[in-house]
Amino acid sequence: MRPAYLLLAGAVSAPATAQTVSVTVPRLKVAEYHRPYVAGWLEPVSGGPARTVFVWYDVKKGGAEPGTKWLADLRSWWRKGGRSLKLPADGVSGATRAPGTYQIPLPKNLPTGEYVLNVEAARETGGRELVRVPITVPGRGGSATGSTELGSVTVR
Template sequence: PDNSVAANLAVWYQQERRGEDEGETWLKDLRQWWRRTGRQLDLPIDGVSGATRAPGTHTISLDTETSGLKDLEPGDYVLNIEAVREVGGREMVQIPFSWPAATDTPLSVSGETELGDITLNITQDE
């Protein structure tokens, strides 16, 4: 509710060295992420940063004990997904959710230009 950043879950960008920190140079184009938290971080972020992935379907699985979700207080949150292409568009979508989730209900949103269908599945520990 206070619009603070609770956790960084994944940041994908070019990590190969073609020039000194060349991939990190473009992270500021992820405008919302950069303004809210990115510029304050030391990159790469262990367990969060990863190489850019090709277009397609991707899955990110996070365990509450080993991810930024470990210390997440109960409450209402928004998952922000932001994408930028080098010579292309930019898009950000949001999925509001409550933590901890009452049921295993998937939450979905669809992008219009750079992002396709995105589903957030929060499952209960068994």
Template sequence: MKRFAYIAAILFLCSGSTATISNAEEMELSVEIPQLNVSEYHRPYVGIWIEDSKNQHVRNLAVWYQMREGKEGHGTKWLPDLRQWWRKSGRTLDVPVDGVTSATRPVGKQTLTFTDSDPHLKGLAAGNYTLVVEAVREVGGREMIKIPFTWPASASQQASKKGSRELGMVELSIKP
């Protein structure tokens, strides 16, 4: 009998958590790092953040940079090259930031998923926002893409923009 009660309790808890997850607001973002045919290629530093309708920084979602020691020191030295991110948020951060900063990403499609219970989005007030993706590459260029969105979503939202050099396709999908 105790075994049956134990199993029933586990099933009850699992079914409750599944219902919570399926009702969660979800943001999925994919950022394409394009393959460039250049003689000296370096992976780009990328800053991804949310701004409010007044273009004020609200949340950092990701910052990709060189995290290991190299010939020229630690990669934090070059974070100010992400000019817009640095001016709006970066200069006040003590990097690395758990769950935000990570190593640069290779060529290809990189996908990030966040839910409304995730620290990146938890407590984000209802309103109109802009997703900003900025990329800069040593011996390369700089590029920034902005995609507007509404949070929370009353209906599914899909938006995308294609970069011209340092970024490929950036896609944003929000599901209520």
């Protein structure tokens, strides 16, 4: 039989439950619809470097105009570190998404603290939108809703 203090120590040092980001890409009624480029990144509230969690772009586009050419349209993400990210980034990059709701896990090795999750979308012949959600790791999530290019963004 194991002593009780060993079980308690294991429970206290166990990693926190992983948080998940839910991002909704709304269906828009427009004449010419293009799937948006979307990026999500975390910034520590106390300052420090931004960390890209996901970036969805036209990964299959090749030739003289690769899909990465238009990533600079995600202006806030681009300035916060997107321009220095070598793409495709394993576990971060993905293809653009059709309208719907998508689940993305937050990185498991995030230090404890307060962060702002930023999700930005830009669409050809469309608009650009940035949604910010304050969160605490581990623990408290949050949510916010975009008005045009993004629907709800929730961290659980």
